[in-house]
Amino acid sequence: MTRNASAPFDRDDLADPAxxxxxxxxxxxxxxxxxxxxxxxxxxxxAYWEEDPASHSFGGVTARTRIMFGPPGSAYVYRxxxxxxxxVVVGPEGRGEAVLLRAIEPIAGIAEMEVARASQTVGAREPxxxxxxxxxxxxxxxLDVTMDxxxxxxxxxxxxxxxxxxxxxxxxxxxxxxxGRSPRIGVSKAKEEMMRFYIKGNPWVSPRKGxx
DNA sequence: ATGTCGATTCCCT
DNA sequence: GGGAATCGACATA
Numbered sequence: 001m002t003r004n005a006s007a008p009f010d011r012d013d014l015a016d017p018a019x020x021x022x023x024x025x026x027x028x029x030x031x032x033x034x035x036x037x038x039x040x041x042x043x044x045x046x047a048y049w050e051e052d053p054a055s056h057s058f059g060g061v062t063a064r065t066r067i068m069f070g071p072p073g074s075a076y077v078y079r080x081x082x083x084x085x086x087x088v089v090v091g092p093e094g095r096g097e098a099v100l101l102r103a104i105e106p107i108a109g110i111a112e113m114e115v116a117r118a119s120q121t122v123g124a125r126e127p128x129x130x131x132x133x134x135x136x137x138x139x140x141x142x143l144d145v146t147m148d149x150x151x152x153x154x155x156x157x158x159x160x161x162x163x164x165x166x167x168x169x170x171x172x173x174x175x176x177x178x179x180g181r182s183p184r185i186g187v188s189k190a191k192e193e194m195m196r197f198y199i200k201g202n203p204w205v206s207p208r209k210g211x212x
Numbered sequence: 213a214t215g216t217c218g219a220t221t222c223c224c225t
Numbered sequence: 226g227g228g229a230a231t232c233g234a235c236a237t238a
Contacts, residue, residue, distance in 0.1 A: 218232105
């Protein structure tokens with residue numbers, strides 16, 4: 001028995017989008033590079049399901065979305081405006097389902113996250129505190145998630161050459177959470193669907209009206 | 213070849 | 226709470 005024992009994330013918890021989005025709350029996202037280890041707790045997610053008009057997979061496979069139809073646990077990284085966003089592919093292979101990681105709470109390697117954010121952010125201001133990781137684009141900057149990670153398996157988290165490793169770990173058993181739910185952010189279709197999930201009261205959850 | 217449109221972020225009022 | 230930045234994906238021709 002070691003202290004700080006970490007268990008792998010259970011791939012079976014990615015069986016369907018809504019329950020996967022819940023299951024990923026409290027799980028840890030770990031970024032290991034040659035120089036440092038950055039660790040964070042997932043505090044906000046959104047589910048995108050088969051036949052969801054707001055999903056990138058709606059309308060079928062394209063070069064950009066092909067990994068959404070791949071095995072659950074795969075990373076789907078895409079560019080929007082100036083930034084990248086990270087998704088976990090979920091559901092049975094071939095359905096095009098995924099969970100968007102919208103916000104994380106830094107646990108370790110915070111100084112390294114600040115450096116990574118400052119070097120990639122467009123504004124002149126240096127991101128600190130909750131602004132470090134309280135959005136889907138921000139968390140990718142903080143963890144140096146690039147398109148190189150497209151298609152990598154986040155459960156096994158195998159190392160990607162010089163880039164290191166990006167891996168999910170199970171929520172620690174002692175970390176009890178209360179889950180809140182709301183419509184998704186920024187989508188123009190299926191607006192009313194309550195498919196955004198977040199840890200109630202967590203400061204890193206992206207600020208939205210109606211949240212606790 | 214050209215036009216439209218974001219699963220966003222930042223800065224300003 | 227509003228608008229600009231900014232660029233690749235995708236649709237249309």
